Amino acid sequence: EPYRYLVALFKKLPLAQTADDYEALLPWNIALPTS
Numbered sequence: 001e002p003y004r005y006l007v008a009l010f011k012k013l014p015l016a017q018t019a020d021d022y023e024a025l026l027p028w029n030i031a032l033p034t035s
Helices: 002-015 019-024
Strands: none
16 A cells, blocks of 8 residues: 555655665565554
């Protein structure tokens, strides 16, 4: 679901510091909240 992905991405993006952090934010890797 694009909207939930973007919400999660924009919340976590400022906290990303390493390449692995950014890779974890890719759509196929990120864990989306269920609610």
